[in-house]
Amino acid sequence: MVNKEIKIAFEDYQTIDQLNSADRDLCMEAVKALDNSHSPYSKFKVGVALRLLSGKIIYGSNQENVAYPSGLCAERVALFYWGANHPHDPIVSMAVTAHTNDFEILNPITPCGSCLQVLAEYEKKQDRPIEVMLYCQNGAIWKTCGVQCFLPFLFFEERLK
Numbered sequence: 001m002v003n004k005e006i007k008i009a010f011e012d013y014q015t016i017d018q019l020n021s022a023d024r025d026l027c028m029e030a031v032k033a034l035d036n037s038h039s040p041y042s043k044f045k046v047g048v049a050l051r052l053l054s055g056k057i058i059y060g061s062n063q064e065n066v067a068y069p070s071g072l073c074a075e076r077v078a079l080f081y082w083g084a085n086h087p088h089d090p091i092v093s094m095a096v097t098a099h100t101n102d103f104e105i106l107n108p109i110t111p112c113g114s115c116l117q118v119l120a121e122y123e124k125k126q127d128r129p130i131e132v133m134l135y136c137q138n139g140a141i142w143k144t145c146g147v148q149c150f151l152p153f154l155f156f157e158e159r160l161k
């Protein structure tokens with residue numbers, strides 16, 4: 001038996017001013033996406049912005065439903081919209097932010113496992129990693145170079161294609 005260890009790397013920014021202008025702009029686009037969140041049950045708004053290679057921005061926000069499982073996370077709303085409408089314009093980066101009036105969010109929020117699996121699928125499909133920025137409006141911004149940082153053992157099987 002051998003003990004093995006996997007390390008992940010990410011960039012930790014203390015304020016949005018420390019980001020380059022393209023990343024800063026994308027974080028602000030994610031804030032705009034919060035406005036269209038439909039979250040009457042959790043009252044926890046999540047906003048996502050995707051920047052495509054062409055420069056186009058795609059927005060997503062969480063869409064809840066009275067039948068709870070029928071809702072969908074902001075990340076997958078944006079990613080599935082991309083897949084349905086712009087699959088030949090690769091995603092370069094994704095910014096995610098959140099807001100609630102119920103408490104102060106002090107750390108970046110991270111995508112759920114299902115959203116990460118969808119992100120992994122589209123990284124493979126476009127053969128290019130997707131940078132992910134997790135923007136806490138009251139705190140730090142974490143920037144990763146792609147889904148590998150979140151899911152080092154992600155499920156993918158080329159032979160299923």
Ligand SMILES: [Zn+2]
Pocket residue numbers: 073074075076111112113114115116
């Ligand atoms: Zn999710």
